[in-house]
Amino acid sequence: MIINLINNDYKFDISNTAILFYPRISVVDDSDGKKLTVSLDGNTAYAEYNDNGILYRSNSEVDDSLYDGPRCACVRVAFDVFHQATGLRPPWGLLIGVRPVNFYLKMSDIHGDSCEEVLEKSYLVAPEKINICRKAVEMRKSSVDKLSEDSYSLYISIPFCPSRCKYCSFVSYSTEKEKKYISPYIETLCSEIKKTAETAPHRNPLTVYIGGGTPTCIEDCLFERVLNQIRESFDLSDCFEYTVEAGRPETITEEKLCIMKKYGVNRVSVNPQTLSEEVLFTAGRKHTVQDFFKAYSLAKEYGFDINIDLIAGLPLETTESFENGLKKIIELSPANITVHTLYIKRAADYGLDSSLYANTDPEAVTQMVSTACNLLEKEGYFPYYLYRQKNTVGNNENIGFSKKGKECAYNIYMMDDIQTVYACGANAMTKIVKNGSIDRSCGTKFAYNYIRNNGEKNK
Ligand code: SF4
Structure with missing residues (x-):
C-alpha cells in the first residue's frame, strides 16, 4: 500500500491503522493495488482510498478540544475508509500503542464526565471495550x-x-x-x-x-x-x-x-x-x-x-x-x-x-x-x-x-x-x-x- 500525506505528518499512526485492517500488508510498496491519500485542509481531514480501482472517501472535522485533534482526525478518516473497504471495525479504534487504562484515565482527567463519549466518538473505541476500561479503573483503586x-x-x-x-x-x-x-x-x-x-x-x-x-x-x-x-x-x-x-x-x-x-x-x-x-x-x-x-x-x-x-x-x-x-x-x-x-x-x-x-x-x-x-x-x-x-x-x-x-x-x-x-x-x-x-x-x-x-x- 502506498500512503500519500498532504499537510500532515502522521504516517506512523496511519500505517499502524492500515495494519489493523490488513495484518500482512506492506506499507511501502503498491504491489497490492492499494493507495491511500490523507490530507489536512484547514480544520478538516480528508481520506481517499483506492483499493484496486474502487474508491472510498471520508472526511472529518478536527476536534480542537482533543489534545491531538489534527492527528486524531487524520487517523480517523483513514480508519473510516478501511472500514468501508473491508467491513471490519477493530474494537479498540484508534488506540494503538497506548495502554487503554492509562488512556482512559488521561481522557477522564481532561474531559471529565464526557470522557467515554470522547473515546467512542473521536477515538472510535467500541462500547464493550470502554466498559472493560471503566471496570478496570474501579478494580485497581x-x-x-x-x-x-x-x-x-x-x-x-x-x-x-x-x-x-x-x-x-x-x-x-x-x-x-x-x-x-x-x-x-x-x-x-x-x-x-x-x-x-x-x-x-x-x-x-x-x-x-x-x-x-x-x-x-x-x-x-x-x-x-x-x-x-x-x-x-x-x-x-x-x-x-x-x-x-x-x-x-x-x-x-x-x-x-x-x-x-x-x-x-x-x-x-x-x-x-x-x-x-x-x-x-x-x-x-x-x-x-x-x-x-x-x-x-x-x-x-x-x-x-x-x-x-x-x-x-x-x-x-x-x-x-x-x-x-x-x-x-x-x-x-x-x-x-x-x-x-x-x-x-x-x-x-x-x-x-x-x-x-x-x-x-x-x-x-x-x-x-x-x-x-x-x-x-x-x-x-x-x-x-x-x-x-x-x-x-x-x-x-x-x-x-x-x-x-x-x-x-x-x-x-x-x-x-x-x-x-x-x-x-x-x-x-x-x-x-x-x-x-x-x-x-x-x-x-x-x-x-x-x-x-x-x-x-x-x-
Ligand atoms: S516462558 Fe512461558 S511460554 Fe515461554 S517456554 Fe516458558 S512456559 Fe512456555
Whole structure:
C-alpha cells in the first residue's frame, strides 16, 4: 500500500491503522493495488482510498478540544475508509500503542464526565471495550491506594523452563539444553538481589513477583536459595503480596509449595493455557490436562491465591473447546483468571513457521475473548488490568480478571507504570518512577551474558 500525506505528518499512526485492517500488508510498496491519500485542509481531514480501482472517501472535522485533534482526525478518516473497504471495525479504534487504562484515565482527567463519549466518538473505541476500561479503573483503586511516594515492588527473573512452548517469545532457556547455566545464573542473581537491597531507598518492598520462565523448574535447593536471599536482603513485613509464577503445572511439587509457604509466598500462577490435550501437544507443552488439575489442587491445599492463565487463539483451539475449558476453570474458583490472546513474534516457533497458526481465525479469537469477558463477569470476575501487544491475533487484548479484593497489585503497578519496580535477573527491567517520569535500566538479555557481566544493568 502506498500512503500519500498532504499537510500532515502522521504516517506512523496511519500505517499502524492500515495494519489493523490488513495484518500482512506492506506499507511501502503498491504491489497490492492499494493507495491511500490523507490530507489536512484547514480544520478538516480528508481520506481517499483506492483499493484496486474502487474508491472510498471520508472526511472529518478536527476536534480542537482533543489534545491531538489534527492527528486524531487524520487517523480517523483513514480508519473510516478501511472500514468501508473491508467491513471490519477493530474494537479498540484508534488506540494503538497506548495502554487503554492509562488512556482512559488521561481522557477522564481532561474531559471529565464526557470522557467515554470522547473515546467512542473521536477515538472510535467500541462500547464493550470502554466498559472493560471503566471496570478496570474501579478494580485497581484499592491497590493504588496502598501506594506511597517511596514504595516499590521487587521483580525477580528466573528465565528457565522445562521445554520451550512453540508460541513463546520470551528469552527463556530449556532446562534440558541449558542446564549448565542454571547454577551460575542463580549465584549471579543472588548477588544482584543483595546489591539491589543495598541501593534501594529502604528495604521494604510492597510486593514481590518471581517470574520467568518457570521459576519452579529449577532444583529445590536453588529455588530455596533465591527465596532465602530475598528474605535475608529485604524486610518483607510490609509485603502484602508475594507471587511465584509457577506456570508449568508439571513443575509444581509438594517440595516447591512447602518452600514457598516457608518464605511467605501467598500467590501462585498455575498456567494450563488450554484444557485441550491436542492443543497442549501442538503448542509443545510437555504436560497433560490432568497434570494441571493435580497441580491446582495441590496448590489449593497449601492455601495460595491462585492465578490461572489461558491463551485464546492457540492452533487447533476452537471457540467450543476454549469455552468448555474456561467453564471448567471457573468451576475451580481461582482468585484470578488471565486471558491472553495469542501473539506472534519472530522469536517464537509459530513466528518462524506460519503454517502452524495459518488456520487461526481472528474472528474466532475475538469471539473467544468476548465469551471470556461475558462468562467471567457473570461468575463474579472483573477485569482489573489489561494490556495490548502488536501482532495479537484479531488485534485482541490480554485481560486479567479477578474476584473482588483479589486483584494482583503487582500487575497493576507494573502495567500502569505507577510504582517503582526494582528488577533482578537477565532481561529484567528496573523502572524508577518519580514525579511522572520513568528511568529504565535492563539486565543483560541473555543468561550467559548476564552471568559474564555479573548482573550489571544496561541503561
Ligand atoms: S512456559 Fe512461558 S516462558 Fe516458558 S517456554 Fe512456555 S511460554 Fe515461554
